[in-house]
Amino acid sequence: MIQVKNLIKVFGTKVAVDDVSFSVEKGEVLGFLGPNGAGKSTTMRMVTGYFRPTSGSVSICGIDMLEEPEQAKQRLGYLPENAPLYSDMTVASFLGFCAELRGMHGTVRTKAIDRVLDLCSLDSVRNQSVDTLSKGYRHRTCFAQSIIHDPDVLILDEPTDGLDPNQKHEVRGMIKRMGKDKAIIFSTHILEEVEAACSRAIIIDRGKVVADGTPESLKKLVPGANSLDEVFRSITKSDTVSQKAA
Amino acid sequence: MSKRDLQNTLAVFKREFLAYFNSPVFYVIVVIFLLATNGFTFFFSRLLDSDDVSLATRFFVWHPWIYTVLAPAVGMRLWSEEHRLGTIELLMTMPVSPWQAIWGKFLAASLVWLIGLALTFMIVGTVCYLGDPDSGPIISGYVASYLYAMACLAVTSAISAFTRSQVVCFIISVAFCLVIALIGDPGLTQAVVNAVPTGMEGVVRFISYFSFMDHFFEMTKGIFVLRDVLYFVSVIVVALLVTDLGLRSKRA
Numbered sequence: 001m002i003q004v005k006n007l008i009k010v011f012g013t014k015v016a017v018d019d020v021s022f023s024v025e026k027g028e029v030l031g032f033l034g035p036n037g038a039g040k041s042t043t044m045r046m047v048t049g050y051f052r053p054t055s056g057s058v059s060i061c062g063i064d065m066l067e068e069p070e071q072a073k074q075r076l077g078y079l080p081e082n083a084p085l086y087s088d089m090t091v092a093s094f095l096g097f098c099a100e101l102r103g104m105h106g107t108v109r110t111k112a113i114d115r116v117l118d119l120c121s122l123d124s125v126r127n128q129s130v131d132t133l134s135k136g137y138r139h140r141t142c143f144a145q146s147i148i149h150d151p152d153v154l155i156l157d158e159p160t161d162g163l164d165p166n167q168k169h170e171v172r173g174m175i176k177r178m179g180k181d182k183a184i185i186f187s188t189h190i191l192e193e194v195e196a197a198c199s200r201a202i203i204i205d206r207g208k209v210v211a212d213g214t215p216e217s218l219k220k221l222v223p224g225a226n227s228l229d230e231v232f233r234s235i236t237k238s239d240t241v242s243q244k245a246a
Numbered sequence: 247m248s249k250r251d252l253q254n255t256l257a258v259f260k261r262e263f264l265a266y267f268n269s270p271v272f273y274v275i276v277v278i279f280l281l282a283t284n285g286f287t288f289f290f291s292r293l294l295d296s297d298d299v300s301l302a303t304r305f306f307v308w309h310p311w312i313y314t315v316l317a318p319a320v321g322m323r324l325w326s327e328e329h330r331l332g333t334i335e336l337l338m339t340m341p342v343s344p345w346q347a348i349w350g351k352f353l354a355a356s357l358v359w360l361i362g363l364a365l366t367f368m369i370v371g372t373v374c375y376l377g378d379p380d381s382g383p384i385i386s387g388y389v390a391s392y393l394y395a396m397a398c399l400a401v402t403s404a405i406s407a408f409t410r411s412q413v414v415c416f417i418i419s420v421a422f423c424l425v426i427a428l429i430g431d432p433g434l435t436q437a438v439v440n441a442v443p444t445g446m447e448g449v450v451r452f453i454s455y456f457s458f459m460d461h462f463f464e465m466t467k468g469i470f471v472l473r474d475v476l477y478f479v480s481v482i483v484v485a486l487l488v489t490d491l492g493l494r495s496k497r498a
Contacts, residue, residue: 045335048339049338049339050335050338050339050497051497052494052497069341069343070341070342070343071341073339073340073341074341076339078335078336078339080332080335080336080339082332084331084332084333084335084336085331085333086261086265086331086333087331088265088268088269089261089265089268093264097257097260097261098336098340100253100257101254101257101258101337101340101341101342102340102341103250103253103341105253142336145336
């Protein structure tokens with residue numbers, strides 16, 4: 001459902017994403033791993049049509065993102081990093097606005113809002129201004145926005161960032177449940193999360209895919225490694241190490 | 247234009263328009279605008295002390311200068327705020343084309359301005375009470391004034407697409423609107439024409455033709471010329487195209 005081919009993104013002279021290809025099928029949850037600055041967010045921004053790739057192609061449910069951006073975007077939900085929200089709106093009016101942009105009106109819209117308010121446990125704050133929400137609620141509001149139209153493809157940039165352990169657990173459960181009939185990509189720094197929720201994982205380092213497989217098969221990549229943590233450390237170089245080498 | 251295009255523009259328009267009412271900026275600007283228009287008209291132009299109660303020379307004449315400062319204050323949040331909050335990333339990954347969003351926002355700011363302008367009705371009431379004015383120049387004066395305001399808003403929209411700072415957007419927009427108003431000043435144009443070497447006068451006159459001022463004053467005199475209306479409409483369209491360019495460059 002998500003097809004990414006030879007994606008390259010160059011900012012000035014810096015190659016942020018270097019020839020990344022992968023695909024995600026329906027029913028798959030793909031974990032996107034990598035050190036800070038590896039190109040995870042940039043890749044996701046290209047998949048969602050926010051950034052225009054320098055070269056390469058993205059297709060969502062068979063629709064080319066560059067040729068028919070509106071149609072492709074209609075089929076995906078996106079939670080950007082840091083969960084941005086319009087601070088002057090209430091939770092319900094924000095979700096209503098997003099639903100309208102997704103082409104929902106009237107009772108369809110009202111039902112969609114109620115559904116996600118319930119799904120993300122936001123009912124108690126529905127008429128509260130977004131400005132006054134705690135971080136967990138803000139995050140869930142933005143998450144609710146991404147699933148309001150029940151999309152086939154879901155792209156989540158650090159969906160558990162800044163949440164407390166209970167909320168993290170909830171979000172992981174939600175991703176896993178929804179993963180049964182959607183194609184999901186989510187990025188994270190937390191490796192246990194990958195084992196808990198993903199059916200497949202990609203490790204990306206300095207713009208390149210360095211590993212792609214199930215969490216189990218990734219562990220076998222490095223002989224003697226007991227956890228994904230060790231695998232991650234041995235195949236990606238931290239910024240400080242690569243700087244020393246240079 | 248399909249139904250869906252209109253709905254998208256309308257959704258953005260509605261959100262943006264309500265956002266103005268939820269922030270104090272709108273109320274502050276409307277109050278300042280009313281104080282400024284009434285103050286200039288009654289105290290500087292001494293509308294009540296003269297026999298001639300022409301609105302063009304005593305009321306509309308001040309508008310370009312007021313808009314130079316106030317229109318950027320209304321428009322500066324349009325795209326800068328989206329950049330600052332990061333919501334631009336949400337908006338641009340929705341099935342909405344940038345062009346629809348640009349129009350939605352611009353029209354919301356324009357409607358805000360229409361409300362402000364409509365509240366100056368007391369001045370029209372005053373002239374009608376004092377005399378028996380021609381309605382033609384009043385109507386064309388209002389149209390000219392509103393087009394001028396919309397042109398300033400569109401310019402501000404374009405500048406706000408390039409920066410996440412509302413302050414930067416405001417300062418650059420004011421400077422831009424001021425320059426484009428000043429280059430049309432007949433006295434200033436004449437002074438520059440006298441200063442430049444012979445042969446260059448044409449260039450100076452050509453540049454001054456791009457000022458909002460000429461077109462504005464032609465219209466406030468009651469000469470409703472399609473050419474001047476088209477001038478403002480094309481300024482607005484060009485500024486919105488630049489907005490699109492700005493948004494693209496940020497996403498490149």
